[in-house]
Amino acid sequence: MKARxxxxxDEYAAAIRSGELSAGTRLPxxxxxxxxxQISLATATRVYAELEAIGLVSGETGRGTFVREISLPLGLGVDQHVVATDVVDLNFNYPALPGQxxxxxxxxxxxxxxxxxxSLLRYQPHAGKESDRHTIASWLSSTGITPSADDVLIVNGAQHGLTIAxxxxxxxxxxxxxxxxxxxGFKALAALYHLELAAIPAGPDGPDLNALRQICQRRRVRAIYTMPTLHNPLGWVLSSAQRRELALIVRTFDLLVIEDAAYAYLVPRPxxxxxxxxxxxxxxxxxxAKNIATGLRVGVVVCPAGMRAALERAIRATTWNTPSLMVSLVxxxxxxxxxxxxxxxKRRDARERQSIARQILAPEDFISHPNSYFxxxxxxxxxxxxxxxxxxxQQQISVSSAEPFSTSINVPHAIRLALGSVSKDKLRLAVAAVKETIDYERDR
Structure with a gap:
């Protein structure tokens, strides 16, 4: 049973993270x-010791306990991607294969x-050259859609695609x-552009679509951001029935759908x-970025004709066009x-890495897809x-907590492990250290 x-x-931590208790607030x-x-003095002392240990409060002798100015410490989130060369990075995925x-x-x-x-030295059309858009449209036909070149916009990576959307x-x-x-990355965009995020509760194999209906009935929702194929971080792949139901909901409530397919290539025949x-x-x-390399900042947006002009204006305002040298390489x-x-x-590599992690972490419960890099x-x-x-x-291993992924006030106590950025030998040692650390904290 959970200790009182x-x-x-958890109540204090949630109040501090939500801003209900602001920095500098003096606690009882x-x-x-x-x-x-109605707890003992020893238990109250333990509460403040725990909050101080996780960096949310500080005790000052003779003055009391105060809420700290919290910013994300190194290693707690995916917004800070630069780690020391001697740190094993299980925070970010930048999968690369020998010979690339x-x-x-x-x-x-x-x-x-x-x-x-x-011609590579000159400006290109905002959406990319027609010949390149034809090539990419043909490549996309293997995903289950058949866009024309006019439907394709070439952008500076998937994050830039989300940005122009x-x-x-x-x-x-x-x-x-x-x-x-x-x-x-979408949370960061929402904060920058002052969007309000309405969190859809998660079911066992995808978002609770009944809850989404209720949200849309209560509020004027403009759009939905979704990762139906290999969700980051939960790894789910929505079934055809779930996708049809979601399509019915977005038509009923006239929603724009922003579909993020960054990791979809890892799932065979979705x-x-x-x-x-x-x-x-x-x-x-x-x-x-994921199927080739993160340094090649080339992305794609497939859009309905009526949205193209607005998206091209956003490309022009941000980058004018994607560098033609990188597009030519791709x-x-x-x-x-x-x-x-x-x-x-990379599908094979991801399966092998998942197998390594699963064997070491057993019997811990975790959520993933067998082809996923996380x-x-x-x-x-x-x-x-x-x-x-x-x-x-402290052991030179960087992982992410749930904080940067969470869109609700109640942040779950969980961690995400990125499996694609270190050698398999280092991965074995690091995942073993993760399990040992969890066991140590549980035994405390």
């Missing part, structure tokens, strides 16, 4: 807290011998329905994207089959995520 003092710790004395909550550098050398050599290399089609104050746990079920209102956003790899081969190899690890009720993350960073 943990309930008090230990005796006052004990009387207020040689592929880049060969591609650059081929480009240098191209007949019209000078928000800039071009939403306004400050708009309500966007999102999963209770989502990709933190149902067609939402852009297939509701093409007239869906923006399909993907990129080449399109060359589409044509010669390199991307298809890399995707096949897994979600809910912690035992007596274990605090912040303590696990901080203890791991």
């Amino acid at each position: 003092y943990k309930d008090v710790v 004395t230990h005796r006052a807290l004990a009387a207020e909550r 550098a040689d592929l880049l050398r060969d591609a650059l050599r081929n480009l240098s011998n191209a007949g019209d290399i000078e 928000v800039m071009g089609l939403l306004k400050p104050g708009d309500v966007v329905a999102v999963d209770a746990l989502i990709y933190p 149902p067609p994207p939402m852009a297939f079920y509701a093409p007239e209102r869906t923006l399909y956003v993907t990129g080449f 399109c060359g790899w589409i044509k010669d089959g390199t991307i298809k081969r890399l995707e096949t190899l 897994l979600w690890l809910p912690l035992p009720c007596e274990v605090r995520a912040e303590r696990v993350v901080q203890r791991l960073i």
Whole structure:
């Protein structure tokens, strides 16, 4: 059974993170807290010690206990992506395979011998050259949609695709329905553009669509952001029936759909994207960071014709056009089959890494997809995520807590492990350290 003092710790932690208790607020004395909550003085002292250990309060001798100015410490979230070279990074995914550098050398050599290399030095159309859009449209046909070149916008990575969707089609104050746990990059966009996020509770295999209906009935929701194929961080893949139901909801309530397919390539033969079920209102956003390399900032937005002009204006306002050199590299790899081969190899690599993590973590409960480069690890009720993350960073291992993924006030005690950025030998040692740390905190 969960210890009583943990309930008090969680209540204070939620109030501090939500801003209900602002930085500098003086908390009740230990005796006052004990009387207020009907707990012992020793238990009250333990509550404040726990809050101080996770960095939310500070005690000052002779003055009392105060709420700290909280900013995300190193290792607690995916917004801070620079880690020391001696830290094992289980926070970010940048999967790469042996030999990819040689592929880049060969591609650059081929480009240098191209007949019209000078054209790469000039501005391109905002949405990309027509020939490149034809190439990418043909590549996308394997995903279950069949866009024309006119439906395709070439952007600077999937994050830029999400950015132009928000800039071009939403306004400050708009309500966007999102999963209770989502990709933190969209949270960052929502904060920057003053969007209001309405959290959809999670079911066992996807968002609670009945809850989404109720949200739309109560509020004027403008859009939904969704990852139906290999959700980050929960790894679910929505069934065809779930996608049809979601399409019915978005049509009923006239919602824009922003579909994020960044990791969809890892799932063999998934149902067609939402852009297939509701093409007239869906923006399909993907990129080449995960299936090729994070340094190649090329992405794609597939959009209905009526939205194209607004999205092109957003591209012009942000980057004018995607660098044609990188687009040429990607399109060359589409044509010669390199991307298809890399995707096949990375699916196999992700399965192997999942198998490593599953074997080590058993019998811990976790949530994932067998082809995923990440897994979600809910912690035992007596274990605090912040303590696990901080203890791991002391061991030179970086993981993320649930905080940057959560869109509701009640942040679950869980961690996400990114499996794709270190060697498999390092991965084994790091995951074993994660399990040992959880066991240590549980035994405390």
